[in-house]
Amino acid sequence: MNVLGVWDGHDSGAALVVDGRVVAAINEERLSRRKLEVRFPTAAIAACLDLGQLAPADVDVVAACTTDVAKALARLLPSTREAYYRVRRRQAAPGPLAALRKRAKYWLTEWGPNPVSRAVSRACLGRTLRGIGLGGARLRLYDHHGCHAMGAACASGFERALVVTLDGVGDGLSATVSLLDEHGLRRLAATPAADSPGIFFEHVTNLLNMRELEDEGKVMALAGYAAAPERNPLLPLVQARGLRFATAAPGHALHARLRRIQWAFPNEQFARMAQEALEQAAVAVVARAVHETGVGRVALAGGVASNIRINRLIRLLPEVEDVFVFPHMGDGGLALGAALAAAAEGNGRLRVDLGDLGLGPGWSDPALESRLRAAGRAFCRPPQMVAEVAERLVRGQVVLWFEGRMEYGPRALGHRSILARPDRPELRDRLNLVLKRRVWYQPFCPSLLESEAQRLFADWKGRPDRFMTMAYEVRPEARAALSGVINVDGTCRPQIVADDAAGPWAALLxxxxRLTGTGAVLNTSFNIHGEPLVCAPEEALDVFARSGADALALGPFLVERGGGG
Ligand SMILES: [Fe+2]
Structure with missing residues (x-):
């Protein structure tokens, strides 16, 4: 059965699951080149079908999700979505009615689905799908949190686990706790959208004049630069109540409550208090669920599960045996979640292997070579590319690394990466200010061998994190070796690579x-900040030209700075 998953909201995208196997998954932003694209994922759908060598007529089922009132309206009036996107990304000024519109938007998202909103969604999606030749496929619509949960459940490898979604809003809910067993997923508790832990943090992000739905990781990073508060007035604003969250006011009114507190605090202190409040509530909900069910394996998804400090605290709960975080935890991962929900139907449950997440487009060596010639770049084909790149990194160079199929999800995992030595803080600063143009307090992350992770991390527990989804504490004696990729609190967010993994990525580590004594690199996403990860070789060459990096490894070809073109 050929199932095409489609997500047509924030960070829209598509995923293709053929006979229970994930064949392709890609977000529209990588093709439209608009970060966190909100338009219908027409190009991502075409790319998925291309990767699966399928025609639109070969698709049996199109799986989509979220039919609440706000989503139905956005499908009916796509221009409203575009207007919000432009304001959110600071491409348009908010206008005089901004505060009112914001309140109305959040109020609307608190409404769950009803028969009318479902019918509108089905009609709008059906019409769009017919327009791109997919009218023959059956359209299945799923629940927002069910899709988040299904992605985490199927990819976790767990037989029996708690599946917890921690999110903003979708289909009238903001968080769920489910039990996964041999029969599939069974929901135990759900938090209404009005009590959203994600909206709490979204408002904090917005009040710090950062971009909500995008810069929450910056808020978390900034929080590291403030001391723990003596008294935290944000704690009562978001709390755990059993297996649910409870906020002091509905999401649409919480912004004003937060603003009344914010004025008295420096930004980093406010960020710290918000992070602490979110941590305490989220960890308490998970701890309670583990306690009540006696199930110590936890799979997480939803936007709040991108918070690597929360994920670490959950991992370290004494009653938790193991944690898996769905690597594309935010709404950008819903296309795959929906596809898996459809593929699992009738089977009870489904297990999938996401491999190294290289689920996007790739280019053959001859195709890369012709792109290089077309761009007029001088290049060579080193006999040992891995050794060549490692030797350059050791010399302090910054190397752009383009290898195989592009990653699915927010992290660069060795297909589209910018690399440097992990033990040079001055390289980190050069990367931040010159190449990536990021804020100074955003840390970089390492990719390292599993054997190294066991040696370097003090709080090793559970399965190794292959997808950069949680923080680990670096042992004091290892901090010098990872000084360019360490957070101010002594933790880092690693990609842990199996020592026996095939391919050039593990070989590079x-x-x-062999060369430095530490099997690690600084690995950051191959883009300039604010732009999507590069997908095609042309984009790689463009970023290379603009970035000031020393070399570009494009498949088997090496391009050096100053090398023509
Ligand atoms: Fe969501």
């Missing part, structure tokens, strides 16, 4: 181990 082994070569770094």
């Amino acid at each position: 082994h070569e770094m181990k």
Whole structure:
């Protein structure tokens, strides 16, 4: 059965599951080149079908999700979505009615689905799908949190686990706790949208004049630069109540409550208090669920599950045996979640292997070579590319690394990465200010061999995190070796690569181990900040030209700075 998953909201995208196997998954932003694209994912759908070598007529089922009132209206009036996108991304000024519109928007998202909103969604989606030749496929609509949960459940590998969604809003809910067993997923508790932990943090992000739905990670990073508060007035604003969250006011009114507190605090202190409040509530909900069910394996998804400090605290709960975080935890991962929900139907449950997440487009060596020639760049084909790159990194160079199929999800995992030595804080600063143009307090992350992670991390527990989804504490004696990729609190967010993994990525880490004694690199996403991850070789060459990096490894070809073109 060929199932095409489609997500047509924030960070829209598509995913293709063929006979229970994930064949392709890609977000529209990588093709439209608009970060966190909100338009219908027409190009992502075409790319998925292309990767699966399918025609639109071969698709049996199109799986989509979220039919609440706000989503139905956005489908009916796409221009409203575009207007919000432009304000949110600071491409348009908010206008005189901004505060009112914001309140109305959040109020609307608190409404769950009803028969009319479902019918509108089905009609709008059906019409769009017919327009791109997918009218022959059956359209299945799923619940927002069910899709978040299904992605985490199917990819976790757990037989029996708690599946927890921690989110903003979708289909009238903001968080759920479900039990996964041999029969599938069974929901135990759900938090209404009005009591959303994600909206709480979204408002904090917005009040710090950062972009909500995008810069929450910056708020978390900034929080590291403030001391723990003696008294935290944000704690009562978001709390755990059993298996649910409770906020002091509905999401649409919480912004004003937060603003009344914010004025008295410096930004980093406010960020710290918000992070602490969110941490305490989220960890308490999960701890309670583990306690009540006696199930110590936890799979997480939803936008709040991108908070690596919360994920670490959950991992370290004594009653938790193991944690898996769905690597594309935010709404951008819903296309795959929906596809898996449809593929699992009738089977009870489904297990999938996401591999190294290289689920996007890739280019053959001849195709890369012709792109290089078309761009007029001088290049060479080193006999040992891995050794060549490692040797350059050791010399302090910054190397752009383009290898195989593009990653699915928010992290660069060795297909579209910017690389440097992990033990040079001055390289980190050069990357932040010159290459990536990021804020100074946003840390970089390492990719390292599993054997190294066991040696370097003090709080090793559970399965190794392959997808950069949670923080680990670096042992004091290892901090010098990872000084360029360490947070101010002594933790880092690693990609832990199996020592015996095939391919050039693990080989590069082994070569770094041989040359420097530490099998690790600084690995940051191959883009300029604010732009989507590069997908095609042309974009890689463009970023190389604009970034000031020393070299570009494009498949088997090496391009050096100053090398023509
Ligand atoms: Fe969501």
